[in-house]
Amino acid sequence: MVMEFGLSVIAWLGIVLLSVLLGTILWLVYAYLADKRQPRHAIRRNFPVIGRFRYLFEYIGEFFRQYFFAMDREELPFNRAQRGWVYKAAKGMDGTIAFGSTRNMSAPGTIMFVNSPFPSMATDAVSVQAITLGNQCRHPYTPQKIFNISGMSYGALSQAAVTALSQGAKKVGCWINTGEGGVSPYHLESGADLVVQIGTAKYGVRNESGELCDNKLQSLAAHETVKMFELKLSQGAKPGKGGILPGHKVTEQIAGIRGIPVGSDSISPNRHPEIESVDDLLDMISHIRNVTGKPVGFKAAFGDVQWLKELCESVQRREDDCAPDFITVDGAEGGTGAAPLSLMDYMALPIRDALPQVVGVLRRYELTDRIRVVASGKMIHPADVAWAIAVGADFVTSARGFMFSLGCIQALQCHKNTCPTGITTHDPELQQGLVVREKSERVAQYAQKVCYELGVIAHSCGVPQARQLTPEHMLMVDQLGRTRPWLELNGEATRYGG
Numbered sequence: 001m002v003m004e005f006g007l008s009v010i011a012w013l014g015i016v017l018l019s020v021l022l023g024t025i026l027w028l029v030y031a032y033l034a035d036k037r038q039p040r041h042a043i044r045r046n047f048p049v050i051g052r053f054r055y056l057f058e059y060i061g062e063f064f065r066q067y068f069f070a071m072d073r074e075e076l077p078f079n080r081a082q083r084g085w086v087y088k089a090a091k092g093m094d095g096t097i098a099f100g101s102t103r104n105m106s107a108p109g110t111i112m113f114v115n116s117p118f119p120s121m122a123t124d125a126v127s128v129q130a131i132t133l134g135n136q137c138r139h140p141y142t143p144q145k146i147f148n149i150s151g152m153s154y155g156a157l158s159q160a161a162v163t164a165l166s167q168g169a170k171k172v173g174c175w176i177n178t179g180e181g182g183v184s185p186y187h188l189e190s191g192a193d194l195v196v197q198i199g200t201a202k203y204g205v206r207n208e209s210g211e212l213c214d215n216k217l218q219s220l221a222a223h224e225t226v227k228m229f230e231l232k233l234s235q236g237a238k239p240g241k242g243g244i245l246p247g248h249k250v251t252e253q254i255a256g257i258r259g260i261p262v263g264s265d266s267i268s269p270n271r272h273p274e275i276e277s278v279d280d281l282l283d284m285i286s287h288i289r290n291v292t293g294k295p296v297g298f299k300a301a302f303g304d305v306q307w308l309k310e311l312c313e314s315v316q317r318r319e320d321d322c323a324p325d326f327i328t329v330d331g332a333e334g335g336t337g338a339a340p341l342s343l344m345d346y347m348a349l350p351i352r353d354a355l356p357q358v359v360g361v362l363r364r365y366e367l368t369d370r371i372r373v374v375a376s377g378k379m380i381h382p383a384d385v386a387w388a389i390a391v392g393a394d395f396v397t398s399a400r401g402f403m404f405s406l407g408c409i410q411a412l413q414c415h416k417n418t419c420p421t422g423i424t425t426h427d428p429e430l431q432q433g434l435v436v437r438e439k440s441e442r443v444a445q446y447a448q449k450v451c452y453e454l455g456v457i458a459h460s461c462g463v464p465q466a467r468q469l470t471p472e473h474m475l476m477v478d479q480l481g482r483t484r485p486w487l488e489l490n491g492e493a494t495r496y497g498g
Contacts (some may be wrong), residue, residue, distance in 0.1 A: 168443025
């Protein structure tokens with residue numbers, strides 16, 4: 001009986017193996033004929049079957065380079081050293097290293113800070129002075145933190161990601177920008193401070209014709225947690241082009257929030273049709289502020305600052321109440337939004353050039369106390385924040401830094417609904433990997449660590465509080481590899497706006 005059973009198993013295994021072998025042969029024959037006859041791919045036509053491995057190697061090569069071949073400082077847009085620091089900060093781990101820095105300190109453009117010979121012994125990190133935005137408003141806003149969460153829409157991000165970010169923001173006391181996709185229940189339920197972004201499609205605050213709706217503005221402003229409104233003109237990832245949310249990510253709930261059909265591509269206009277000049281922009285800012293009673297500013301990626309000069313001149317001609325309460329300067333490094341490669345790679349100024357010029361223009365027209373500056377663009381490390389504050393920013397926001405704190409592995413699949421960490425997908429199977437309770441704590445710890453180490457840098461520079469960092473506290477490596485005062489290389493733009 002046992003022998004018969006054994007022979008039966010062997011027979012079945014033989015049948016299975018034979019079936020697999022025959023199936024493999026049939027597939028190889030089919031693939032060979034298909035490759036030889038197809039007209040589109042030269043490699044597959046000349047090397048049938050074998051040529052198909054090219055696509056496999058091309059796909060897996062991206063992951064092999066990231067984990068096995070790329071050095072700590074080689075990858076783009078963020079290298080392993082940058083991501084690793086965020087991961088450790090978010091987990092509350094010790095960020096101490098040994099045996100020296102792996103950073104190339106002789107590369108042109110490298111920023112260094114000037115340490116004080118006699119820093120204070122009272123503390124290891126100095127505090128950050130609070131600043132109020134919109135003093136002229138009925139409801140001005142004094143943020144608790146200098147480092148905050150930049151605009152990322154519900155839709156581009158998953159429900160779990162938005163919930164974790166919102167809860168983390170509440171725990172640490174920073175604001176979270178809603179992005180242009182509108183205010184979702186997941187933004188509101190935690191009680192975190194919200195900056196409501198109004199994009200060119202006006203999702204969440206538009207009427208049936210797509211125009212700005214005062215009733216919806218008032219309804220949002222009635223929420224105590226809604227602190228400011230940001231009018232988005234453009235963003236660093238795609239200056240001159242509106243937001244893009246692929247149809248496969250437009251669920252029923254997202255469609256309801258945005259006021260668009262389910263499953264349809266969500267594509268915003270490339271600008272606000274009502275705004276054709278700086279005066280139109282000031283009029284809309286004044287209107288939103290009058291309706292809501294809360295601070296209103298605008299976000300833009302800058303290709304040049306000439307139009308900003310015209311805006312400042314218009315502010316000086318008109319009443320001061322027409323001025324924006326803040327300007328969010330988005331560098332060309334911005335990248336959370338899906339965008340054509342030609343715009344992502346070649347449009348607008350990077351933050352290192354845009355921020356000094358914007359600050360310089362506001363200083364020229366003596367508007368730095370009236371119009372606050374928010375810097376945004378690939379700033380995920382305390383040193384990035386310290387640089388921005390020294391140049392003249394009042395606040396810094398980050399999107400991808402907080403995505404890393406959620407567990408982002410830079411898989412570069414944000415627009416495909418296949419994000420392996422559940423951050424930018426609406427696939428329930430992938431979303432379940434993101435545990436909100438755990439990740440919200442990491443969001444809070446990351447924000448807290450950045451603010452603390454900003455204070456550490458400021459303390460080492462010898463200033464009593466972080467907002468007193470100035471360009472005099474910075475050095476920069478020039479094209480010849482020499483370290484020179486930052487103002488020597490950039491002072492003209494900072495003082496006069498280019």
